[in-house]
Amino acid sequence: MTTSPWIKRFHPAPQAPTRLVFFPHAGGSATSFFAASRALAPEVDVLALQYPGRQDRLAERPVEDMGTLVDRVTEELMPWTDRPLTLFGHSMGSSVAYEVALRLEEKGMPPLGLFASGRAAPRVPVTRRLHLADDDELIRHLGELSGTDSQLLADESLLRMVLPALRGDYRVLETHRPEPDRSLSCPVVALCGDADPVVDPADVALWERHTSVSFRMRVLTGGHFFLDAHLPVVVREVHDHIAAATAR
Known part of the structure; x- marks a missing residue:
């Protein structure tokens, strides 16, 4: 496979029968x-997306439009579609993964499934306008989510470096208007934390209306970044889903 700044493959598993794509x-x-990625390998070949404007892509301008982002991600994933893909998004990543899944289905390559984690369903309107907030308000919001690295919050110079990417991502989310009645032809698994300050489990449950096949939801203990404390559970959910999907 050709290398791409958009895709990180931390633990290559060339013999794995399927791939999973993580959306941050x-x-x-x-x-x-x-x-x-380490926990899923070598049974699953894991790809993780790296958007412009962060870490090794810090010098690049963040993408601020959902259509542009989804088109580019879909293009970057095409060389990896020689094996079935499962898509897993957390928070904003769930919205991007959903739109990419729709694109893949349009191309005749439906994914094995979509994991939508920590995100309300597309039919739930986005009312916050954090992309218009000043830096101090954005920083306060990060603190409220209680999942951001405390060292990052304490290091103002580092924090200021990541704010453009954060603001760009919020612009992607808050200016996007998904089609409320579109549904996938692949299964959807929804995950959320029972104490998430920004996501209501009732809104997560509405993902059921965005699939024409099976839907399952699991509520775990924790806030917005509940995944960090439940890695073994999440890995098992992924393994079980892929096993069932490939068996079908």
């Missing part, structure tokens, strides 16, 4: 899925 949260990076 707003302001997040591919490395947030390093531990999950």
Whole structure:
């Protein structure tokens, strides 16, 4: 496979029969899925997306439009579609993964499934306008999510470096208007934290209306970044889903 700045493959598993693609949260990076990649390999070949404007792509301008982002991600994933793909997004990543899944289905390559984690369903309107907030308000919001690295919040110079990517990601989310009645032809698994300050489990449950096949939801203990504390559970969910999907 050709290398791409968009895709990180921390633990290559060339013999794995399927691949899983991780889509990060707003302001997040591919490395947030390093531990999950290690846990899933070598049974699953894991790809993690790295958007412009962060880490090794810090000098690049963040993408601020959902259509542009989804088109580019879909293009970057095409060389990896020689094996079935499962898509896993967290927070903003769930929205991007959903739109990419729709694109893949249009191309005749439906994914094995979509994991939508920590994100309300597309039919739930986005009312916040954080991309218009000043830096101090964005920083306060990060603190409220209680999942951002405390060292990052304490290092103002580092924090200021990541704010453009965060603001760009919020612009992607808050200016996008998904078609409320579109549904996937692949299964959807929704995950959320029972104490998430920004995502209501009732809104997560509405993902059921975005698939024409099976839907399953699991509520785990924790806040917006509940995945960090439940890695073994999440890995098992992924393994079980892929096994069932390939058996079908």
